[in-house]
Amino acid sequence: xxxxxxxxxxxxxxxxxxxxxxxxxxxxxxxxxxxxxxxxxxxxxxxxxxxxxxxxxxxxxxxxxxxxxxxxxxxxxxxxxxxxxxxxxxxxxxxxxxxxxxxxxxxxxxxxxx
Amino acid sequence: xxxxxxxxxxxxxxxxxxxxxxxxxxxxxxxxxxxxxxxxxxxxxxxxxxxxxxxxxxxxxxxxxxxxxxxxxxxxxxxxxxxxxxxxxxxxxxxxxxxxxxxxxxxxxx
Numbered sequence: 001x002x003x004x005x006x007x008x009x010x011x012x013x014x015x016x017x018x019x020x021x022x023x024x025x026x027x028x029x030x031x032x033x034x035x036x037x038x039x040x041x042x043x044x045x046x047x048x049x050x051x052x053x054x055x056x057x058x059x060x061x062x063x064x065x066x067x068x069x070x071x072x073x074x075x076x077x078x079x080x081x082x083x084x085x086x087x088x089x090x091x092x093x094x095x096x097x098x099x100x101x102x103x104x105x106x107x108x109x110x111x112x113x114x
Numbered sequence: 115x116x117x118x119x120x121x122x123x124x125x126x127x128x129x130x131x132x133x134x135x136x137x138x139x140x141x142x143x144x145x146x147x148x149x150x151x152x153x154x155x156x157x158x159x160x161x162x163x164x165x166x167x168x169x170x171x172x173x174x175x176x177x178x179x180x181x182x183x184x185x186x187x188x189x190x191x192x193x194x195x196x197x198x199x200x201x202x203x204x205x206x207x208x209x210x211x212x213x214x215x216x217x218x219x220x221x222x223x224x
Binding site: 033035040041042043044045048058059090092094102103104106107108 | 120147149155156157159162202204211212213214215216217
């Protein structure tokens with residue numbers, strides 16, 4: 001199994017509070033991704049990173065920011081959480097260029113915004 | 115994602131029956147991946163297809179990628195309750211943005 005851990009695994013918070021989810025990998029992989037999974041929408045890409053300090057937006061990036069100050073950690077921040085951000089968040093990593101390798105997924109972080 | 119259309123959205127089959135799940139894109143796919151997710155858990159990699167016309171099998175699951183690399187199918191032969199879960203196709207469509215289909219929920223009735 002790929003060494004990828006997410007924290008926290010479960011969080012309940014209130015609207016308007018900041019939230020940070022952490023993805024930590026021990027594989028030294030270059031690419032890291034944050035997805036959210038919602039019924040009827042499958043997995044949607046929020047942000048991704050292709051190296052330290054190199055990040056870019058995915059298809060549903062509004063309301064989210066990310067940071068990657070070292071290879072092993074990719075942080076997802078909700079500056080001011082809203083109820084629409086209640087979801088299950090998955091981190092994924094890949095060591096391969098352009099579609100040539102699989103993504104390895106963390107176990108997910110379930111976030112509830114009241 | 116709108117980039118990948120997956121069908122059907124859900125499937126209920128009797129144990130022992132065959133089934134097919136489809137994944138379609140309007141763009142060329144740089145690698146097509148199939149994942150399985152058990153309810154409430156993370157995703158498990160099943161297979162990767164890269165070349166047009168490629169076909170791979172693992173146990174009773176076969177995946178194919180068409181020649182134009184825009185459509186893939188996942189076929190399960192003689193389904194079992196252990197096959198139940200959510201199946202997702204994923205692909206690198208633009209740059210290093212990895213997109214997923216909306217998923218197919220499979221229920222196998224014993």
